[in-house]
Amino acid sequence: MGLVYKAKIVGQDKPQVVRVVKLTNIKDYVIEGILNEIRAQKDPELLPLTGFYYKQKSQTLYIVAPQRxxxxxxxxxxxxxxxxxxxxxxxxxxxxxxxxxxxxxxxxxxxxxxxxxxxxxxxxxxxxxxxxxxxxxxxxxxxxxxxxxxxxxxxxxxxxxxxxxxxxxxxxxxxxxxxxxxxxxxxxxxxxxxxxxxxxxxxxxxxxxxxxxxxxxxxxxxxxxxxxxxxxxxxxxxxxxxxxxxxxxxxx
Known part of the structure; x- marks a missing residue:
């Protein structure tokens, strides 16, 4: 899903990866459901997410996680x-x-x-x-x-x-x-x-x-x-x- 890039957060040494997903013509309720699913990921067995961001103007979702x-x-x-x-x-x-x-x-x-x-x-x-x-x-x-x-x-x-x-x-x-x-x-x-x-x-x-x-x-x-x-x-x-x-x- 989308493209994955290596990334670095300013002021931090740990390498990261960011998944970039273009969500064209997506309804607000659909993106809200997606964001709620991301927020719910707290199980210690799952890869911990550094953060996520949805840019509404370009309808692009960014999901950031530690590089493993x-x-x-x-x-x-x-x-x-x-x-x-x-x-x-x-x-x-x-x-x-x-x-x-x-x-x-x-x-x-x-x-x-x-x-x-x-x-x-x-x-x-x-x-x-x-x-x-x-x-x-x-x-x-x-x-x-x-x-x-x-x-x-x-x-x-x-x-x-x-x-x-x-x-x-x-x-x-x-x-x-x-x-x-x-x-x-x-x-x-x-x-x-x-x-x-x-x-x-x-x-x-x-x-x-x-x-x-x-x-x-x-x-x-x-x-x-x-x-x-x-x-x-x-x-x-x-x-x-x-x-x-x-x-x-x-x-x-």
Whole structure:
């Protein structure tokens, strides 16, 4: 949604990012709903916002937040090599974060989880979630700017036009768990329409390496359960957290 730029606040050292969204021909009640959703974002598991501003004359929304390292950058751009313990810590922290959000927020689901909106502290691998909520803004951008909430990290039902719900978040988490384990992006090199076809028509999922299955069958089974074709058969995050806390082994 919109464009994201690096920014700096005068008198402050911490780097920021600003999302700029042009809202053409928007009704006052719609923008008020969007601003109220932004004001309501106070959950400690969510990326804290530095501030926001709506310039009515140009109908432009500015959302400012601290610059953080995304899981995508950490895994795929920085080529970070993780130990089994670090993999386990990262995945468990993410599961706990999402479990907390699903149990405390309304609506509960993120709906478009990707490694780009999973923000982490590289030192202790603590997690916070970006791009959460803002349903009114996303609905507006979908209607007027062609915004789509699907990617290679999306569940099949989202590809088929459904709004992302808690079960879709679990599917995305399963793909991210697989990516943390393997260090590979799912469906790498495939075009988006190819990804949708593979997920829906061919019912394909990324291959779980034999080394992962040999190392810990429980991890392989948990990943498969998260991306089950039937959304209702996917575990919820409270169950996922319990399984991870009992100890699953990631590979070197």
């Amino acid at each position: 390292v995304s899981l995508h950058t950490y895994l795929f751009e920085a080529s970070q090599t993780l130990s089994p313990k670090e993999k386990s810590t990262l995945v468990l922290n993410l599961a706990r974060c999402l479990s907390s959000i699903h149990s405390s927020q309304s609506p509960a689901a993120h709906g478009h989880l990707t490694p780009h909106n999973i923000l982490l502290n590289p030192i202790d691998l603590s997690i916070c979630i970006g791009d959460y909520g803002l349903r009114s803004l996303k609905k507006y951008c979908k209607l007027f700017h062609g915004y789509r909430n699907r990617s290679e990290w999306s569940a099949p039902e989202v590809w088929q036009g459904a709004d992302g719900d808690t079960e879709a978040d679990v599917f995305s988490f399963g793909l991210m768990m697989w990516a943390v384990e393997t260090g590979i992006q799912p469906f790498a090199g495939k075009k988006m329409d190819e990804v949708g076809y593979m997920l829906i028509e061919q019912k394909l999922r990324p291959q779980i390496p034999p080394a992962t299955q040999a190392n810990d069958l429980n991890l392989a089974q948990l990943i498969r359960a998260c991306w089950h074709e039937v959304p209702e058969r996917r575990p919820d995050f409270s169950t996922i957290v319990k399984i991870l806390e009992q100890g699953v082994k990631f590979t070197q």
